Amino acid sequence: DAGVTQSPTHLIKTRGQQVTLRCSPKSGHDTVSWYQQALGQGPQFIFQYYEEEERQRGNFPDRFSGHQFPNYSSELNVNALLLGDSALYLCASSEGLAGGAYTDTQYFGPGTRLTVL
């Protein structure tokens, strides 16, 4: 089991550009969440996808959008990049609340380090 994988590992962009980050969930997981982690801070929730729909969203502008594919993989898109978008972007997958579980354990990927110049 490869666990959660993310690509690319590192990325350098300039202000105003657009970026797409990719995530493959852990085998058997159908729910994908994206987080932004600035240096020295905890991860901040961006949004969560389930059944190809955005189910929950954190306090992020519309420049941040996403997509989930039928195979449960996901993309995070950020338009009109700002210097402040420089961060580690983490993808996490989970089983959701399938099977009657009352809480969800998330499995994180290694992240994509985005630098905006």
Next chain:
Amino acid sequence: DAKTTQPNSMESNEEEPVHLPCNHSTISGTDYIHWYRQLPSQGPEYVIHGLTSNVNNRMASLAIAEDRKSSTLILHRATLRDAAVYYCILDSGGYQKVTFGTGTKLQVIP
């Protein structure tokens, strides 16, 4: 979202027990307490979770106060590999978003 409060940093000697505290005074009855840790240059990894009763697994133990307003993650014998940032978070399930705080940076001294 209910919030958690943790000390910014803690130190422990190698092979000694470590008690990492977390306050969550506004916890609701449906909030599960989760602990994750983040090793340097890695994504967070799940450690343990609980609702009301104390919990044990191969990584750690979780002690939950009777009023559930605080909890403690216990590493029974700290190793150098346990040096990480430890996050205490609340998850009410039901597809609610999870909020991470700034966590506790644990330094393990050889």
